[in-house]
Amino acid sequence: MFVASTEFIDAAATQAAALGADPARVFIPHPIQDRTDDEMRALADAAIDDIVKALTGS
Amino acid sequence: MPEVSPAQVGTGPIAAPQMPDDGIVVVVKRDCPTCLLVTPALEQLAGGTEPLDVVVQDDLEPFTHLAGARMDTDLDLSWILDIDTVPTIMRRSGGVEVDRAAGWSRTQWERLTGTADLAPGLPEQRPGCGSLTQDPAVRSGLRVRHEGWRLAARRIQISALDDEMESLFERGFTDGLPVVPPTPVRVLRMLEGTTRAPAEVVAVVPPDLVECTVEKVAINAVMAGCKPEYLPVVLAALEAACTDDFNIHGLLATTWFAGPLIVVNGPIARAIGMNSGVNALGQGNRANATIGRALQLVVRNVGGGRPGGVDRATLGNPGKYTFCFAEDEVGSPWTSLATERGMAEGASAVTLFAAEGVRGMADQTSRTPESLARSFAACLASVTHPRTVIAFDAMLVVCPEHGRVFAEAGWDKARLHAELAELLLLDTDPLLAGVGGLDMGLDPKWAGHKLPKFRDGGLLITYAGGKAGMFSAIIGSWASGPIGSQPVTVEVRS
Amino acid sequence: MSQAPMPDAGLTVLDPTGERSVAMRERLPRLDTLSGRRVALLDITKARGDVFLDQLEQHLVRRGALVTRYAKPTFTKPAPVDLRQEIAMQCEVVIEALAD
Numbered sequence: 001m002f003v004a005s006t007e008f009i010d011a012a013a014t015q016a017a018a019l020g021a022d023p024a025r026v027f028i029p030h031p032i033q034d035r036t037d038d039e040m041r042a043l044a045d046a047a048i049d050d051i052v053k054a055l056t057g058s
Numbered sequence: 059m060p061e062v063s064p065a066q067v068g069t070g071p072i073a074a075p076q077m078p079d080d081g082i083v084v085v086v087k088r089d090c091p092t093c094l095l096v097t098p099a100l101e102q103l104a105g106g107t108e109p110l111d112v113v114v115q116d117d118l119e120p121f122t123h124l125a126g127a128r129m130d131t132d133l134d135l136s137w138i139l140d141i142d143t144v145p146t147i148m149r150r151s152g153g154v155e156v157d158r159a160a161g162w163s164r165t166q167w168e169r170l171t172g173t174a175d176l177a178p179g180l181p182e183q184r185p186g187c188g189s190l191t192q193d194p195a196v197r198s199g200l201r202v203r204h205e206g207w208r209l210a211a212r213r214i215q216i217s218a219l220d221d222e223m224e225s226l227f228e229r230g231f232t233d234g235l236p237v238v239p240p241t242p243v244r245v246l247r248m249l250e251g252t253t254r255a256p257a258e259v260v261a262v263v264p265p266d267l268v269e270c271t272v273e274k275v276a277i278n279a280v281m282a283g284c285k286p287e288y289l290p291v292v293l294a295a296l297e298a299a300c301t302d303d304f305n306i307h308g309l310l311a312t313t314w315f316a317g318p319l320i321v322v323n324g325p326i327a328r329a330i331g332m333n334s335g336v337n338a339l340g341q342g343n344r345a346n347a348t349i350g351r352a353l354q355l356v357v358r359n360v361g362g363g364r365p366g367g368v369d370r371a372t373l374g375n376p377g378k379y380t381f382c383f384a385e386d387e388v389g390s391p392w393t394s395l396a397t398e399r400g401m402a403e404g405a406s407a408v409t410l411f412a413a414e415g416v417r418g419m420a421d422q423t424s425r426t427p428e429s430l431a432r433s434f435a436a437c438l439a440s441v442t443h444p445r446t447v448i449a450f451d452a453m454l455v456v457c458p459e460h461g462r463v464f465a466e467a468g469w470d471k472a473r474l475h476a477e478l479a480e481l482l483l484l485d486t487d488p489l490l491a492g493v494g495g496l497d498m499g500l501d502p503k504w505a506g507h508k509l510p511k512f513r514d515g516g517l518l519i520t521y522a523g524g525k526a527g528m529f530s531a532i533i534g535s536w537a538s539g540p541i542g543s544q545p546v547t548v549e550v551r552s
Numbered sequence: 553m554s555q556a557p558m559p560d561a562g563l564t565v566l567d568p569t570g571e572r573s574v575a576m577r578e579r580l581p582r583l584d585t586l587s588g589r590r591v592a593l594l595d596i597t598k599a600r601g602d603v604f605l606d607q608l609e610q611h612l613v614r615r616g617a618l619v620t621r622y623a624k625p626t627f628t629k630p631a632p633v634d635l636r637q638e639i640a641m642q643c644e645v646v647i648e649a650l651a652d
Contacts (some may be wrong), residue, residue, distance in 0.1 A: 003604075004651035007370070011311070014367035018266040020576050022629075023648075032652035035558035037603050051608070052615065055591075055645050058584040213566040222563045231568050240566045268570035277568045309630030359568040541626035 001054050003047065024054035029054040072204055074138045077417040079153040081109030082171055085136055088117040090187035093145050096162050099177035100124055100513055103285045106173065112145055115144065117191040117454060133212075136191045137200045141447065142356040143186040147171075188458035198243040200399050205246050208256050209273060213242075214395045218548035226281075231359055233379055234350065237281035248276040251286030253552050259302035260293055263361035264307035265368040270360045275352070278359055282352035282380075287330050287552055288345055290550050291408060295320045295382075298410040298548040299353060305543045308362040309536060310413050316536040316543075317378035319413035319453075321520055323396035324406030326550050327384035334386035336340040336524035339416055339455065339531060350380030358407040375415040389458055390521035391465035399547040400472065411518065412536040412543035421460070430460060431474065434530070437482035439511055439535045445489040445499040448508040451535035451545070460530050471519055482511035511539055518545060582643065592641030592643035594631070595623040601650035608647070628652075 001024035004012060009027055016022055017018050035043070052058075061453060082103060086093035095119065103110050104124045111125040113135055121127040128137050139148070143160035150156065150169050152224050159166040163183040168176045188198055216225045222239045226232055238244065241340055249256055249272070256273035263270045270295065279292050299318050309316055322332055333343035341347065357363045365371065397406035411451040419437045424430040437505070442450040456464075464474055486507040491499035500509075516538050523530075538540050583589055591612055593605050603615055609619050625632045639646050 001388075001643070001647055002651070003647065003649035008651050010366060011368055013364075014408055015265060018362050018368075018572075022576055022579055024579065028650075030652060032598075032650065036599055038598055040603035043606040044604045044611065048608065048611040051647060052586060055583055055588050055647075056585060209566060212571055214565050214567055216563045217567060220562075220563045222565070226565070240568060242566060246567055263570070266570055266572065267573060270570070273566075274568065274570070277566045281568060298616060302629070305629055307630065308626075312628065355568070360570045362570060436592060537626075537628060542628050 001025065001051070003028060005032050026050045026054055044057065070207055072134055072138075074137050074361060075137075076079060077111060078109040078150060080151055081111065081149075083111045083113060083139075083148045083150060085115065085130070085139065085141050085144055085148075085189070087115035087121055087144050087187070087190055092142050092162050092184045092186050094120060095180060095184060096145055097121070098163075098179060099167060102177055103171055103173065106171075108171070123428075130393075132203070133191050133196065133200060134204075136189055137148070137204055140193055140303060141189040146187050146189075151334050157417075159208055188374070191209065193432040198247075200245045201246045206242050209242055209245060210257065210271070211245075211273060211277060229366075231281065231355075233354060235379065237355070238542040240277045240280040244280045245273070245276050248280050248284065248286050249273065249287055250438055251276075251289035252499050254293070259461040263296070263297050263356060264363065265298055265310060266362035268360050268362070270356060274360050275356055278355040279348075281347040282355050283344065284352050285330070285344070286323070287524060288349050288352075290552055291320075291322060291326060291330070291345075291349050291406075292356075294408045294548045295353045295410060297348065298408055298546040299357070301546050303540075303544045304410050304546040306357065306414070308370050309543050310361075312536060313372045314536050315371060315373060315375045315414040316412045316534075317375065317381060318350075318353060319377065319411045319533065320353065320382040320413055321395055321409045321411065322349070322382065322384045323387065323394045323409070324404065324549075324550065326406035327387075327435055332384035334384040334522045335389075338383045338386070338522040339381075346382050347380050350377075350382030352380075354378065354380065377413060377415060381413055385520050386458070386522045389461075389525075391461055392471040392519070392521060395518060395520050396547055401547060401549060408550060409518075409545055409547040410452070411545045412535040413453065413531070414536070415453070416455075416531050416533055418424055419530045419532050420528065421530075425463060427464045427469045427474075428477075429464050431477045431481060434476055436484060437479070438517070438534055439484065441511070441532065444497065445491075445496070447484060447486075447489065447500070448513050448516075449536040449538065451512060451518070451543075453518040453533040453535070455521060455523065455531040455533065457527060457530045458521075458525045459528045475517065478517060479510065479512075482510050482517075484511055497547075585616070586612065589617055589645065591617040591619050592619050592639045592646040593619055594646055594648040595621065596625050596627045596638065596648060596651060597652060598627040598650060600652075604650050606651070632642040 007015050007030040013026055028047050052054045091322055110126040112121055112124050113130045114121050115130050119127050147170055148155050157170050159170055207286045216222045223236050226237055254272045258272045259269045260275055275293055279289055330345045332345045334335040365368055385394050395409055397403055401407045421433040473480050484506045486500055487511055489500050490502050593606050595601055612619050
C-alpha cells in the first residue's frame with residue numbers, strides 16, 4: 001500500500017492503471033512541504049487507523 | 059492523396075511480375091517524347107536474338123507492334139525496379155539486374171545491348187522524362203501498397219462524416235494544438251528519414267514503461283509536423299530522454315516547471331535548416347518547433363505521460379509544448395556543447411537538458427569579460443531561489459554580442475566556466491534560514507562556509523542568438539545529479 | 553434516378569499510442585492482524601516524509617508489527633529492482649510514503 005497527499009489521487013489512479021498494480025491507498029491532507037515536525041506527526045496519528053484498516057481490514 | 063484501406067495492405071512485399079532471367083528490359087511511357095523517339099532502337103532490338111521486355115507505364119498503343127511490349131499494371135514493376143526516369147534500359151543476367159542506363163544515349167545502349175550501329179537515324183543522346191512513379195500522388199499510393207505491410211500499428215478508421223482534426227483531439231492524441239493526421243503514407247515517408255527498421259525498439263518510454271519502436275516515433279513525428287530528415291534527431295532525443303541519467307520519468311512527474319530541452323549540435327543542424335540565430339529559442343522554424351514537439355508527443359502517447367495524470371506540474375511552462383534549438387557553431391568562438399561533452403568534432407548530437415523557462419539577462423554596459431562574468435553570476439545566483447545551493451543545474455545561452463566580449467579578450471569556454479565557478483562560490487551567511495526575516499534558507503549549521511551555487515558540471519554554456527542585442531539567456535533546471543536529472547548527450551545516427 | 557450511397561472512404565490513421573492493455577494484478581489477501589508480522593516502511597525520500605514515517609513506525613510497533621525501514625535512493629525515480637526484491641523477500645506488507 002502507499003500513502004500520499006490528496007493532490008496525488010489522480011496520479012495514483014493513472015499510474016496504477018498503467019502499471020497494472022492496484023495497491024491500497026491512503027491519502028492525507030495536502031500540503032506537506034511546509035509542515036512543522038509536530039504537524040507531520042499529527043498527520044501520521046490521524047492516518048494510522050486508515051493504514052491499519054487497509055492492511056488488515058479492521 | 060490516395061489512401062489505402064487496411065484490407066488492401068498485405069502482410070508482405072508484393073511479388074515482382076515476371077521478367078526474363080537473361081535479356082533486356084526497357085521501361086517507357088507514351089507521354090514522353092524520348093520514349094517515342096527511341097522506338098526505332100526498340101524495333102531493332104526486338105528483331106535481335108536476345109529476349110526484350112518493353113514495359114509501358116501509361117498507354118501500350120505506340121508500342122503494340124513490339125513483340126515484348128506489355129503494360130506495367132498498377133506500376134508495380136516500375137516501383138519494384140525503382141525507376142525514376144523513362145526510358146530506362148536494363149540488362150538482366152541469371153535473374154538479376156547487372157546494368158542500367160537512363161534516357162537515350164547511343165553509346166550506353168550499344169554497350170548495354172552489345173549491339174553495333176543502333177538506330178543510326180537517332181541523335182547521339184536525349185535526356186529522358188520522369189517516371190510516372192515519381193508523380194507525388196501516384197508515389198504515395200504505391201508506397202502504401204508496397205510498403206504498408208511493414209507498419210505494425212493499429213489502423214484507426216476515421217469516418218468521412220467526421221473531421222479528422224477534431225477526431226484526433228477527441229482521442230486525446232494531441233498536446234492541445236492540432237496534429238497532422240498520421241496516415242500510413244505519411245508515416246512511410248517519415249520512415250524514409252532513417253535507415254533503422256520500423257520494428258526496432260528505440261527506448262522504453264515512461265511512465266507506462268512501453269517499448270517504443272521506430273515506427274511509433276515516426277507516427278508521432280508526423281503528428282508533430284516533422285519532415286523525414288528530422289527523424290534521426292527525434293530518435294536520438296528519445297534515446298537520450300529515456301536513459302536513467304536523464305530520468306524523464308521523474309521530470310514528467312515532478313510538480314516543478316521543467317520539461318525536456320533538446321540542444322542540437324553538428325552538421326545535421328545545418329542540414330535540416332535549424333535556427334541557431336535570430337529568435338533561436340522562439341517560434342518560426344519548423345525543425346526547432348517540431349522536433350521538440352515530437353519528443354513530447356511520444357512521451358504523451360506512447361509513454362502515457364499526460365498533464366493531470368502522471369504529469370503533476372504545478373504551473374509547467376510553455377517550453378513543454380516544444381523546446382529545441384541548435385547551437386551556432388559557425389559563429390561561436392568556443393567548442394560546441396556536444397564536443398565539450400565528449401562527442402567527436404564533426405559528429406551530430408543531441409543534448410537533453412531538464413529545462414524550466416527562459417529568463418533574460420541584460421547587460422549592455424560591460425565591455426570587459428570580468429565585468430560581464432559578474433553580471434552572469436549575479437543572475438545565475440537567483441536560479442530556483444537565491445538561497446538554494448548545489449540543488450539545481452542551469453544552462454547559460456550566451457548571445458553573440460556577449461560572446462564577442464569574451465572572444466576579444468581571449469577567454470575560452472573553460473576560462474568562463476572557471477571564473478563563474480569562482481564567482482558562484484557563495485558565502486553562506488546571507489543564505490541562512492531566517493536571515494533578513496526570510497524563513498527559507500540553509501540550515502544554520504552551514505554558517506561561515508562557502509558553498510557552490512551549482513554542482514560540478516551543473517552549469518552548461520551554449521552559444522546562440524541574433525547578432526544584435528546584449529541579452530543572453532539563463533535556463534534553470536530541476537533537481538540535479540543522480541537524484542534528479544543529468545544532461546545526456548547522444549550521437550545522431552542516420 | 554436514384555444513386556447508390558457513396559462508400560465511406562474516410563481516413564485511415566495509425567495509432568500513436570503504446571497500444572497496451574494491462575492485466576491488473578490482484579492485491580494479496582489482507583492480514584488478520586499486524587502483530588508479529590513483518591512490515592516494510594519504504595521512504596520515497598521526499599522532504600518531510602521521514603518525520604511522518606518515524607511516527608507511523610511507533611504506531612505500528614505498538615500494534616506488535618516487526619518494522620523494517622527502507623528508502624528509495626531518490627524520489628524522482630522508480631525504486632531499483634534490487635530494493636524491491638529485498639523488500640519482497642523480507643517483508644509481508646509494504647507501506648510506501650510520502651508522495652506530495
